[in-house]
Each structure stands twice: as C-alpha cells, then as structure tokens.
Amino acid sequence: MPRPFEHLTQMFQAALDRVDPYKMIVNHVRLEGSRLLVSFEDERHEVDLDRFERVLVLGAGKASARMGKALEDILGDRIHSGLLSVKYGHAEPLKHIEVVESGHPTPDEQGVGAAQRIADLVRAADAKTLVLNLVSGGGSALLPCPISLDLPEGPLRLTLEDKQNMTRALLACGADIGEINCIRKHISAVKGGRLLKLMAPARSLNFILSDVVGDRLDTIASGLTSHDETTFEEAMAIIEKYQLQDKAPANVLRTLELGVQGRIEETTKPGDPATELASNILIGSNQAALTAACETARSLGYNTAALTCALTGESREAAKFLWGIAKDVRKTELLVKKPACIIAGGETVVTLKGEGKGGRNQEMALAFLAELARDELKGADIFFLSASTDGTDGPTDAAGAFASAELVEMAHAAGLSINASLRDNDSYHFFERIGRLLKTGPTMTNVCDLHMVIVSP
Ligand SMILES: Nc1ncnc2c1ncn2[C@@H]1O[C@H](COP(=O)(O)OP(=O)(O)OP(=O)(O)O)[C@@H](O)[C@H]1O
Numbered sequence: 001m002p003r004p005f006e007h008l009t010q011m012f013q014a015a016l017d018r019v020d021p022y023k024m025i026v027n028h029v030r031l032e033g034s035r036l037l038v039s040f041e042d043e044r045h046e047v048d049l050d051r052f053e054r055v056l057v058l059g060a061g062k063a064s065a066r067m068g069k070a071l072e073d074i075l076g077d078r079i080h081s082g083l084l085s086v087k088y089g090h091a092e093p094l095k096h097i098e099v100v101e102s103g104h105p106t107p108d109e110q111g112v113g114a115a116q117r118i119a120d121l122v123r124a125a126d127a128k129t130l131v132l133n134l135v136s137g138g139g140s141a142l143l144p145c146p147i148s149l150d151l152p153e154g155p156l157r158l159t160l161e162d163k164q165n166m167t168r169a170l171l172a173c174g175a176d177i178g179e180i181n182c183i184r185k186h187i188s189a190v191k192g193g194r195l196l197k198l199m200a201p202a203r204s205l206n207f208i209l210s211d212v213v214g215d216r217l218d219t220i221a222s223g224l225t226s227h228d229e230t231t232f233e234e235a236m237a238i239i240e241k242y243q244l245q246d247k248a249p250a251n252v253l254r255t256l257e258l259g260v261q262g263r264i265e266e267t268t269k270p271g272d273p274a275t276e277l278a279s280n281i282l283i284g285s286n287q288a289a290l291t292a293a294c295e296t297a298r299s300l301g302y303n304t305a306a307l308t309c310a311l312t313g314e315s316r317e318a319a320k321f322l323w324g325i326a327k328d329v330r331k332t333e334l335l336v337k338k339p340a341c342i343i344a345g346g347e348t349v350v351t352l353k354g355e356g357k358g359g360r361n362q363e364m365a366l367a368f369l370a371e372l373a374r375d376e377l378k379g380a381d382i383f384f385l386s387a388s389t390d391g392t393d394g395p396t397d398a399a400g401a402f403a404s405a406e407l408v409e410m411a412h413a414a415g416l417s418i419n420a421s422l423r424d425n426d427s428y429h430f431f432e433r434i435g436r437l438l439k440t441g442p443t444m445t446n447v448c449d450l451h452m453v454i455v456s457p
C-alpha cells in the first residue's frame, strides 16, 4: 500500500473514531441522582426521571444500537424496555433494549414488524412515560410503516411491496435524500413527525445523528420526531421531476393525489402541540468527522484545507471538481501549500444507468481515476480516497475506494477499462479486481461521506 494511501486510511479511521455514537452520548449525557442531564453545544436539558413511571428507548438507524449501548451504560435499570431497528450486521448485544435487524436500503418484513411494534408502544405511552428516541441515518428504510387509510370509497392500504418498489425507483433516479424522504414521509404512518402524534402525551428526548447535508431534522431518517416542512404538493412535484409516474406503485400515486386534494391529513407541521412534548438533540454530523480527518492530516505533516461539509450533486461531477482543485494546488498552491491534503464531506448521488455493482464513493473514485488517466503529468503526485462513514457504500461490503496514477497502470495490466466500468456503474468490481477497495465492515456510525485528496510536492 503506498504511503499516501496509508495516511488517507489513518485520517478516515480518526474521523470514524470522532463520530463513534457511543462516545458522543457518554461524553454529553449523565445521570446525577434521578436527574438526567444532557448538554450538546446549545442544547441543554434536565429531566427528573422520578417524575416518570417508565423510560422507553426506541429508534432506528445504522448507528442506533451503539447509541443504545451508551444509554444502557448511563441509565442501567432505569430503562424499562426498548426496541431499536438497525441494519443487518449493525446490532449490539443490549440488556434492556431489544435490537431487531432489518432490511436496508430496501425495507423488508423485519422492518415492518419493528415499526408496527414501535407504533404500538408509543400509542400506549402516557404522560408518565419518558421516551428516548435514538435516530440515525438509515432509519427511513429500517422503519417502514406503510400508511393505511379508510376512505368513503373503500380502504387504501399501502403494502411493503409498494414501499420497496418506490424505494428502488427513488434510489436509482438521482433524487437527493431530501427529495427521497419527502415522498417517504407522505406515504408513512410514522415519518414526517407522525410518530410524535402517536407518542403524545408522552414526553420525549430524541438523540439524532445526522447523515444529511445541512442536518435538517425533518430529513434525517425522514424526521421521525421532527415537524415536517414538506408537503404533498412537493412530493408530487418530485414524482414529476424524475418522471416516476410509471415506476411509482399505483397505491403511492393515489395516496399523493389524495393528499394534494386535501383528503389526507398532512404530516406534522410546525406549531403542532405534539411537537411541544419533544426535544430534538443533534449529537453529531459530518462536520465532526471532517474536523478529525483534518487534524490527523495536519499531524501527518500535510497543509490542510477543509473545503466543505456539503459536497452534493452527481458523484462523477464531484470527482471532476475535486480533480480540478488537486490540479490547481499542484500548479499554483493558491488554496494550500504542498504537501497538501484537501478534504470535503457531503453526500453525492448516482443516477444509475448501468447494471453493475458500486456505490457513490466508489463511483467517485473511479471518475477521479478517469481524470488521472487523462493527466498530462501522469498524476504520480495525487492520491484520493472517497468513503462512506457507515462502512457500506451502496449495496456493497466496501466503504469506498482509492485512486492514484499507479491504479491506472494496474487497471491496464488487468485488462480493465475505466470508462466501460463507469458506464456500467460497476466501480465495485473494478476496484475489487485491482485490490483498492477500502473495507472497514459496519462502522456503527453514519455521518455521510468523506473525500480526501493528497497532493505531494
Ligand atoms: N452500482 C452502483 N453504483 C453507484 N452507486 C450505486 C450503485 N447501486 C446503488 N448505488 C447508490 O447507492 C445508494 C444507496 O446505498 P446506501 O445504502 O449506501 O445509501 P445511504 O444513503 O447510505 O443509505 P441511508 O441514507 O439510508 O443511510 C444510492 O444513492 C444509489 O444510487
């Protein structure tokens, strides 16, 4: 492994360590006698547990089991019971909280079962119940609760299959997570803050780890515990924007149409009394990971530039943007002096056109490699890593992939075509063949993606 790749891996590991949800919770939440004290930047809360007869821990997301472990270590027997839905392979043995593993990114029966049980638990919660919700990215897929309506003309029951087909169409069309979740919220019985209405009159403290650019609470895990800023009209406009009329299941289109006509109640809106009972606490985001990566880069001797936590757009376009910056730094050192490390975070999208296997980070590394292959200076001074902090980039077992000039040679030697692999969205098989995938396994955290470029002197 070339030295710069080792450095990029160290920076990524440091970033993961900083956003370990266990540490984020135990460092900011403590129990003093019967008082639960929470302090995250400007969010401070104090709750007297003796005022409640029971404490329930609920939630969903790739990082939620690790958050649950932290709460168990802090609260011990104070937790009455709990239920979390996490992605397969993301469970953690817990004592008071049951952890169910469910399908992601396409929801499955396990998720439906967990969502149903969570809905039942919150419906039964009264004013003597304190609910602690642990919400993290992935929660949308892990808590599928298809809306069910009794209309004068007969029942309208969305099925798991409807949700699965809608999810597949949304993930492939290039829509960003705000758009995807706008639709998810309007066809769910718990998302878009509908969980809050089921939970009233119980009080809730909701710990939220952001995997969404801009950290909008109504987007993370489709805003289970947040009021919703989006509307049925916007959901319908997204269907039209991505021409999903033929791909969206008939039941979904019908639900959205009825919503636009005002025949279905909107998601929970700002000012709804149910929102008054909930405190939403953002425990971490991409910024923390980016900061840790920068600190490590500095300690390894690089002059470091943190570009943004909000890199979005098509992966292959973002790769060109980062490549342009790398070339600028090589030539002018205007942004930062060499040896340089340029770091960005965010979440891009991939509009799937091919039948291959990959993820948005692997696709970005492949598109970066395409630029390296065209470089007149042969790019021996530029090294790149793009990786997802949850450890699973797209439906693959890799977190991301590396790129450097040496890989262009390796690909040629292996008879691989960068352009053909890009055309097929087949980045996984490409990097697997040349042994340059980054594999971490499930990291139990989730704060979007990191992209890091080293420019050597
Ligand atoms: N062959 C492929 N090449 C590139 N990207 C792909 C490919 N197949 C799927 N994807 C992308 O993978 C993404 C879904 O995978 P992933 O589970 O990593 O998403 P996620 O955003 O991390 O999930 P969540 O936000 O729910 O935590 C989609 O953006 C999809 O476009």
Ligand SMILES: O=C(O)[C@H](O)CO
Pocket (backbone or CB within 6 Å): 136, 137, 138, 139, 140, 141, 177, 181, 211, 212, 219, 220, 221, 222
């Ligand atoms: O679950 C989801 O909706 C995404 O991961 C964004 O939080």
